[in-house]
Amino acid sequence: TRTGVAEAVFCQGKSNSDLQAIVEHNLAEQKALLMTRLSSEQWATLSPEIRQQLDYDLTSKTAIANLEPIVQSSKQVCIVCAGTSDVSVATEAQRTLRFNGIEAPLIADVGVAGLWRLLDNIEQIRQYKIIIAVAGMEGALFSVLAGLVSAPVIAVPTAVGYGVSADGQAALSSALASCAPGVMTVNINNGFGAAAAAVKIVRQYT
Amino acid sequence: TRTGVAEAVFCQGKSNSDLQAIVEHNLAEQKALLMTRLSSEQWATLSPEIRQQLDYDLTSKTAIANLEPIVQSSKQVCIVCAGTSDVSVATEAQRTLRFNGIEAPLIADVGVAGLWRLLDNIEQIRQYKIIIAVAGMEGALFSVLAGLVSAPVIAVPTAVGYGVSADGQAALSSALASCAPGVMTVNINNGFGAAAAAVKIVRQYT
Amino acid sequence: TRTGVAEAVFCQGKSNSDLQAIVEHNLAEQKALLMTRLSSEQWATLSPEIRQQLDYDLTSKTAIANLEPIVQSSKQVCIVCAGTSDVSVATEAQRTLRFNGIEAPLIADVGVAGLWRLLDNIEQIRQYKIIIAVAGMEGALFSVLAGLVSAPVIAVPTAVGYGVSADGQAALSSALASCAPGVMTVNINNGFGAAAAAVKIVRQYT
Amino acid sequence: TRTGVAEAVFCQGKSNSDLQAIVEHNLAEQKALLMTRLSSEQWATLSPEIRQQLDYDLTSKTAIANLEPIVQSSKQVCIVCAGTSDVSVATEAQRTLRFNGIEAPLIADVGVAGLWRLLDNIEQIRQYKIIIAVAGMEGALFSVLAGLVSAPVIAVPTAVGYGVSADGQAALSSALASCAPGVMTVNINNGFGAAAAAVKIVRQYT
Amino acid sequence: TRTGVAEAVFCQGKSNSDLQAIVEHNLAEQKALLMTRLSSEQWATLSPEIRQQLDYDLTSKTAIANLEPIVQSSKQVCIVCAGTSDVSVATEAQRTLRFNGIEAPLIADVGVAGLWRLLDNIEQIRQYKIIIAVAGMEGALFSVLAGLVSAPVIAVPTAVGYGVSADGQAALSSALASCAPGVMTVNINNGFGAAAAAVKIVRQYT
Amino acid sequence: TRTGVAEAVFCQGKSNSDLQAIVEHNLAEQKALLMTRLSSEQWATLSPEIRQQLDYDLTSKTAIANLEPIVQSSKQVCIVCAGTSDVSVATEAQRTLRFNGIEAPLIADVGVAGLWRLLDNIEQIRQYKIIIAVAGMEGALFSVLAGLVSAPVIAVPTAVGYGVSADGQAALSSALASCAPGVMTVNINNGFGAAAAAVKIVRQYT
Amino acid sequence: TRTGVAEAVFCQGKSNSDLQAIVEHNLAEQKALLMTRLSSEQWATLSPEIRQQLDYDLTSKTAIANLEPIVQSSKQVCIVCAGTSDVSVATEAQRTLRFNGIEAPLIADVGVAGLWRLLDNIEQIRQYKIIIAVAGMEGALFSVLAGLVSAPVIAVPTAVGYGVSADGQAALSSALASCAPGVMTVNINNGFGAAAAAVKIVRQYT
Amino acid sequence: TRTGVAEAVFCQGKSNSDLQAIVEHNLAEQKALLMTRLSSEQWATLSPEIRQQLDYDLTSKTAIANLEPIVQSSKQVCIVCAGTSDVSVATEAQRTLRFNGIEAPLIADVGVAGLWRLLDNIEQIRQYKIIIAVAGMEGALFSVLAGLVSAPVIAVPTAVGYGVSADGQAALSSALASCAPGVMTVNINNGFGAAAAAVKIVRQYT
Ligand SMILES: Nc1ncnc2c1ncn2[C@@H]1O[C@H](COP(=O)(O)O)[C@@H](O)[C@H]1O
Ligand SMILES: Nc1ncnc2c1ncn2[C@@H]1O[C@H](COP(=O)(O)O)[C@@H](O)[C@H]1O
Ligand SMILES: Nc1ncnc2c1ncn2[C@@H]1O[C@H](COP(=O)(O)O)[C@@H](O)[C@H]1O
Ligand SMILES: Nc1ncnc2c1ncn2[C@@H]1O[C@H](COP(=O)(O)O)[C@@H](O)[C@H]1O
Ligand SMILES: [Mg+2]
Ligand SMILES: [Mg+2]
Ligand SMILES: [Mg+2]
């Protein structure tokens, strides 16, 4: 595509008939298709023929058809996430990367409250060229990571928490105000966007 | 006093004549006196006789008279601060503690962007019963510290930074939303309040 | 544990299968277990064998297994709450304290609109070393309490109210901006966090 | 006037020549005149003849000409304020009341951090029909007062404080979210408006 | 009561068993009782014996028992509201006034977009000593009314609207920033609080 | 120009040398030139030759060179403003209109607190095809005007007021949430933008 | 009507019985009627006789009765919208225009992420006198359009998106802060208001 | 360095003596040094010997000593900025890149209000691997650019504008909510941070 990443369909808020039509159209043209924010309720309303051709993943709420072949450019992107509640957003990133030909590992549950868990994994993380960090609550993970690795960090703040962090604003501010240089941020819960940015970087250089 | 800490005068916004009168009144009664947020301009307008009886510190913008004797209850409170711009608020805490009889060390410039500096100092910090942590920008220090020590952490967010962290709101949210249990927070830049809380705790137990 | 308080599971937003797995794992290891924000719906999906081993409390939405023996360090912490709507958060604090070996009384319905009710109980409150104050709406209770006792006050703002106080922001600001020195604050509705902080203080000194 | 209170000139932001013209015009017509938010700098630029006919008060930043005779309807309005920094706003209310024929006492420095000072004055306050309460920081005074008196309370939040209370928003929210029924609020720092409302009430009934 | 208005029960968020208990207790003591924010679902769960003794009004979501006799102090309070969506809040005020012995007319649908409808009713409104104005959206009614009558205006902003006015914040700001002196404000949707304030004023003078 | 209005230079924040260069360049090409937000300090730094060719107006902070001839399409646009403090923004609109060939009257000081002044002028206002309304504080003027005329209303909220209206946000929300259909809004203080929009409308139809 | 547009009924939040009554009353008087924000649930509760006389459109959630004859003033208004999720709001505008006698085309799915799609349609758009632009997320469409056409642009920000744009605030700010002169804004999702403004403009000139 | 970019000194808010000491220390060690946010006032207070060894640039407010040799990895990064007021932030990015060995062109004044200027430069921009986009006001440039190039876009929102865009929040939201995938964001005005991120990317791949 003109913008360096394959088009994806953002399903949240779309009607069932619109979704059915979009998928049918794409499959007819045998185009690769990524659907994001596809709830299990929406998934259930798609016709059986359609569902058969799609690989649906409940955790990330994504469906993929006609996957492009994986280009094994090794050790490009690593996804790191703070808590189990962040896994849904992290796998949205992971599936978007796979859809664009990049296999990325997900290192979960390494939030800063248990710093040793992060430090135990840091050598593995350092082997990758780009880090996608996913964290909610206070988002301290972004700064700590960026201070420990020399790779650029793409921060995905999540709406995980309550009170002042209920909507992801606290984690977003932490990413933007990070005292560690080289942190870049995308919208709250935007695992897709972080992956798209990483894909663009990888495509420029490989 | 009834509330467990000696009274302090908050000087910001007070007129020069009001300040002069308050100090004269207190010195006449030979009462211990702590003045906070006393700018160098305000300090310069006080009469020479008054200034002679006060110990003024420019960094913390505090003045003290008739200091209570230091009660050397050893290793009670440790102050940790992230960057050099946070030192002013940190020393407001340090001077308030001293005014209340507690000597507390200040470990500065151990922000999380250079995590090794914090880890190098962690054994020393662990020797204290209460930690006052002072940080601006994204305030990641609060969570990292609380995950590394078993002492309670009193967080003082500072208005250090720009853009989304200009007013201290990002650091404040980080302290409140911390993923590490046991972080307590005071108002932005409120080194005095953090010290007052620590004094109350120490007085309950010693 | 390394951080001075036993680990707890925050259940809000977790899937039923995740919860079942976490509990099974902990019970198998005979570890003490505290579950918070466990809704009655989530509770109902746990297997009967599991539920039999847990002590579930609907008001606080907490479940406890393998309770540590109560260490009767007498009169450490007192919980004070403003209105009946704050009781749920207050009992989250109470159960967290019990889980960590501390029995704390709950003095409810002493909001400042009926100041005499608070004054009637003030002598009892003064017998404790740490006060956890729980209040929503305008949160005036925090300042009034801190002006009446010499113990440190840990404020828990609650999302009780409507209009400008619907989300707890008004009470939170009141705690942070309190004119009475020595008030420390945790996140909105964070009864668990206030208790964890109190446990850390008590463990440092007893 | 049609709206029950004499017109006042809000001087903040007006040019010196506009102010000079407005005053000259009013004095020529021998009309009663109240100027509010008149800074000492603005006052100094008015012509000597004008200044001679005006009674200027620096604390409240108000000037009055051709004062209406005081109508001694006894014990109508009482002004209560929390701290010394709130006195400027409180005297704006006091001078506006006087301009409209009502003498009101100002009971200062009775903030809730020292509750006993407020309780010492409560019998005197109870003798008045309307209470104007002026407070900044967390604004706990509004609820406490409204719980202690049966008179209606008009709250004036002030921009006194720093951090979360720097702009008066914390005190404003406290007034609006007060758990005590019968608190009415005006804009931040609006001593004039609170007095104007009190005048309207008194005029309806006396 | 000590604070000049009869106590009321705020039912929103209370459990059914709590409500049943509160009502039973009050009816046993034959006390006058006002319940506000009592949803039809909550109402339906009360026992038939209880419901028989209560006068429930669906529009205002209020229930009253043992009504105090109406004290016909004529033409004290007039309620004015902008649109039909504001009627629910306006009748909460009306029922609270009645509960406290004051009959107040409700003049509805006189918003400023059809200014002539307001002007047609202005002479009637001018006959009352206190005006309660209820409006959502942009809340222009408050200023227009206060410019047309000499009575004090108690503004009740409502959460009527969408976009920037969805939560009542636009109307609240309009009430506070009103260019017409003498407007006092209560919390968003707080018809009860406006009525309580009016009751306090009336009781002081009649 | 391609966008239907002549280009203007926004001078706020531009350096003196940049301004001098821009004007010289334009005058050399004998192009019509409108400079907005040109402070008197900036104006004073321009060279005498330049200043001679510019028509500077202090109230609106605008300078004009090589004015296009006035196209007397009669009674197109009328500017209405609420208070004297709004006049500066209103004249920015007036001068921008003149620069684009449209003479528009300015009807000042017709805020809703004195509704009769607005009603006295309403017949004159009704003779125009487009109304630009300029108001700060609570911005009630927008809704009242739109309810009284059938012309479209372009609202310009101003940063006139203090407390909740200090930054123009209250007036902006009032314009957007107006209960009167047909109100369109531009940015706070943007007299230039309102005029540019009016010019575009007039050019489409005349 | 006095204000230049036919009255419309805003149905959101109205009870079923109120809606039934309003429609019956209007139809009895054979008045033209536009109902907006009429959900399918509300629609289903209207009586069959009523529904028969109304033209209901599910996408725009509008119902129309006794449509005024279309006045074919050709090529007046063009509606442009960024994404498929914006179509609901865009058709609210389209139906409101039709109700007032103006047929307007809707050019959908021309958001700036695929700029060529917008450029492909720009000549058609340029044939209209007024542009209504509907966009959510970051609302870049408003500025791009206003830079490409000489017609005035009425921006309708929509609550389409998530994270920082979930409530339409990001798109609203973009419209107000647009670097392209001549953009006017209405409330978030207010397709009705944009159309009403366009109708007023057209009626002034045709 | 451990984090992939050379350390820089953030000078804003630092005292003159602190700055002098920091520079002396670095120059003594012959280390490369980048100073950012160094105002001309601060610059003037440095000693003549120090100033002689520093290359100070007023527009970007940066000073550089002991510059690392330029590594001519050709056509890596291109800086694009919307208006002349954004140039200061854009050159902070440019100088930071140069300090880290990367020469990057600055293409200025290509905001979307004059889309053709951007389109005229798009082929040149497309030759670079990473785009840093700098824009204030509504920040529409970010989405438009990301829709036109396949390179990743690092957005730097600036605090250029007034009203709703005065503090850069509108541009920041536009970057985060961009409808074009692959936009990454840094803090408001953070030209340094965008450059640091770009350096990290380039170093990973070259
Ligand atoms: N830096 C400070 N921050 C917050 N509160 C303070 C500070 N310094 C003094 N105070 C408190 O402010 C009150 C004194 O206020 P004032 O009467 O205005 O001098 C006392 O209750 C002090 O405990
Ligand atoms: N301190 C004040 N705060 C709020 N409004 C005021 C104040 N002083 C005067 N006013 C009101 O401001 C209006 C006068 O504004 P102006 O015409 O600009 O002088 C009148 O309605 C006054 O009642
Ligand atoms: N007072 C103003 N408010 C908003 N935009 C303006 C103003 N004056 C000029 N402009 C616009 O700002 C742009 C010029 O910006 P600049 O290139 O920085 O001079 C042009 O698009 C003008 O239309
Ligand atoms: N303009 C800037 N914006 C953001 N961060 C900066 C800037 N200049 C330097 N820094 C970072 O600020 C830190 C230095 O802070 P300090 O120790 O206060 O000099 C380093 O981590 C730098 O990478
Ligand atoms: Mg986290
Ligand atoms: Mg920091
Ligand atoms: Mg409370």
Ligand SMILES: [Mg+2]
């Ligand atoms: Mg106070």
Ligand SMILES: [Mg+2]
């Ligand atoms: Mg209304």
Ligand SMILES: [Mg+2]
């Ligand atoms: Mg106004």
Ligand SMILES: [Mg+2]
């Ligand atoms: Mg869009």
Ligand SMILES: [Mg+2]
């Ligand atoms: Mg721009």
